[in-house]
Amino acid sequence: MKLISDSEFIQLSAQMKERIESIHSKTNQLKERFDSLSSVWKGDDATSVLNAFNRCYPYIDTFYNVMLLYHYYLSHYDIIFKQIEEKLGTRLNITR
Secondary structure (H helix, E strand, C coil): CCCCCHHHHHHHHHHHHHHHHHHHHHHHHHHHHHHHHHHHHHCCCHHHHHHHHHHHHHHHHHHHHHHHHHHHHHHHHHHHHHHHHHHHCCCCCCCC
């Protein structure tokens, strides 16, 4: 594995931090939307359940895409952590 320079590491880390913060923000927005729609689920009849699903469906798709992005950036952080470990010559104890 090719090590990146310190300046490349700082630049890449800043970019990924910004993107992950954006993903967290989008996730929070989606949670707020789900919470605001939760009152629709309170009916017992099939129509109210169908209406709730139809209102939530676009957000479910968006939430799935946000989670894919989140996974993508976490996997890149793993690569960076491995490079840090190689530079330091020790294993980092990082939990997510």
